[in-house]
Amino acid sequence: GDSVTQMEGPVTLSEEAFLTINCTYTATGYPSLFWYVQYPGEGLQLLLKATKADDKGSNKGFEATYRKETTSFHLEKGSVQVSDSAVYFCALSGTGNTPLVFGKGTRLSVIA
């Protein structure tokens, strides 16, 4: 079945450091890919998405490119802030009637 593998954390970075969180997937068909962010004590928020190969999703300085040839969707940010501390989940889509397939999540801590 479909699956998502993302790098395990926790990841601790200093403010203004470069961030990469790796995500690879296995899927049949042509899924959409997502990054969700979860701040402490909250639900998940969609951070960015890409719906087809070579698409780049971007939001709040974060970027990820849908690479079909490497089945990857790595999350990057050039300069992290303390407020970026959260758990990040990579996911791929089903249809409206099937749940997303999530990776295990990567906890990011950014220190000043």
Next chain:
Amino acid sequence: GAVVSQHPSWVICKSGTSVKIECRSLDFQATTMFWYRQFPKQSLMLMATSNEGSKATYEQGVEKDKFLINHASLTLSTLTVTSAHPEDSSFYICSASHPGAMNTEAFFGQGTRLTVV
């Protein structure tokens, strides 16, 4: 984006009592909603798929009689934790997607922190 509202945000209850959690899609009709459970510092565990007008589909290992799901309308699904015990303490999250849309994102509620004492 679409909005999914979950209520309450947190609840404390005594062992043996039941707790109901509501999940509402505010600006779209959701024929299907999903309920997840999240343990501290862990990923989401899918508990069940809630289908409007029919029985929920539970994942393996999830007790149907303990976690009652009702999806009586196109905008509301409820999860009732019956005869709650301390081990049921957890963070519960619901989600919904636009019905019939292919490869669509899911919209999540804010989550409910349940503490059973």
